[in-house]
Amino acid sequence: MTMLSRMINVGTAVHKPGSIVRGTVKVAELCDGADLDVPVCLLCGKEPGPTLWLLNGIHGNEFVGLRAIQKIKDFHHSLDFKGTLVLVPIVNITAYRAKARSSPLDGLDMNRIWPGNSIDRAIHLFAHSELVVDRIVKEIVETGGFVISMHDGSTIATCAPYVGYFPHKEGELAEQMARAAAVTGFEFVWARSADYLRRQQPGTANQILSELGIPSLLFEAGGVGVADESVQVILNGVLNVMHELGMTSEQASQPVRQKHIQEALWLRATRGGLYIPFSPVAQATKSGEALGVITDLFGDELASIVSPNAGWVITQRGIGPVHQGEFLVEIGLALE
Structure with missing residues (x-):
């Protein structure tokens, strides 16, 4: 180039x-x-x-x-x-x-x-x-x-x-x-x-x-x-x-195979409470798989955060308090 x-x-x-x-x-x-x-x-x-x-x-x-x-x-x-x-x-x-x-x-x-x-x-x-x-x-x-x-x-x-x-x-x-x-x-x-x-x-x-x-x-x-x-x-x-x-002659190492994303979905908090993530980033996910859960202060489940499509978890919120509507997870969908 x-x-x-x-x-x-x-x-x-x-x-x-x-x-x-x-x-x-x-x-x-x-x-x-x-x-x-x-x-x-x-x-x-x-x-x-x-x-x-x-x-x-x-x-x-x-x-x-x-x-x-x-x-x-x-x-x-x-x-x-x-x-x-x-x-x-x-x-x-x-x-x-x-x-x-x-x-x-x-x-x-x-x-x-x-x-x-x-x-x-x-x-x-x-x-x-x-x-x-x-x-x-x-x-x-x-x-x-x-x-x-x-x-x-x-x-x-x-x-x-x-x-x-x-x-x-x-x-x-x-x-x-x-x-x-x-x-x-x-x-x-x-x-x-x-x-x-x-x-x-x-x-x-x-x-x-x-x-x-x-x-x-x-x-x-x-x-x-x-x-x-x-x-x-x-x-x-x-x-x-x-x-x-063309700025240098050296190149760093690369992975054997890259994954190509076509689209992404943002999943948000449907309830306010404590978000507890399940799936680490870069992990493949299936449609219907639970990626995390929102609980009240006593640990009772308020909402399950479920992947609507198969793909990869490319961003995952850490454990912590969330208000309704806050970003939680980003799912990358595979290029078809």
Whole structure:
């Protein structure tokens, strides 16, 4: 896979071949006049080549990708590769400071409002997250390259390792993303449909960047604390994509066989109570199989959470209290 090769600047970080350059992107101004900056780091390879963006922390309580980015920086400290890695460990800074999924400044899910909006086009009463996304998108569009958006199950759930992409339309862009997804080494590969995204997850980074003509992958792995195994999955996936892009000559190990997902179902809490999960992530499930149970405070069963279809458990909520309507389990359906 070949991509445009050029020197890039991101915010205050000015590209310098063979160097590690840190900087910031100003995304907003706070009520006390202080600037709100998103930290960035450019790993500038010794030779020219493609640009690969690594985004984490669109949700402020997801840390697997953050740890993976730290390890990638250490792994490539010699800068013996072609092109540029743009590291953005936390996009949603105010949510990260609050140790929360969404920013306390507006409560918006930052991964449902891409491509954001400029201040003169913002649609929410409190529009902080819109402005942040708009600024980051402008940086990505200006520099170009390939984007990996990293996520996990945060502090409440665990995700099986899966890579997703949105083949917006047939052609070279879709083929680029399909090839990159295939080499990641992730256990599950999901070509996400427009119908699913409209219905379940509109306005995600992966979807909107693809629609803008920018190749993009979604990485999901781990959660509920940072596990070394999940961090390594993300790290290997990045290294494999770098190899596919022609940035490196080395490729990490891959599983023998990947499973392809066609669609996904979200199961929610039908009652309020204590959720107790049964099935671990990546496990195959049958139609009618109980994946967990909701009990009252004394252990009496209120509701059984049953899989409506055969597939795989790709996200599973951990044990804990739930209100009616909260997300519990995601089932991946096999590609037919």
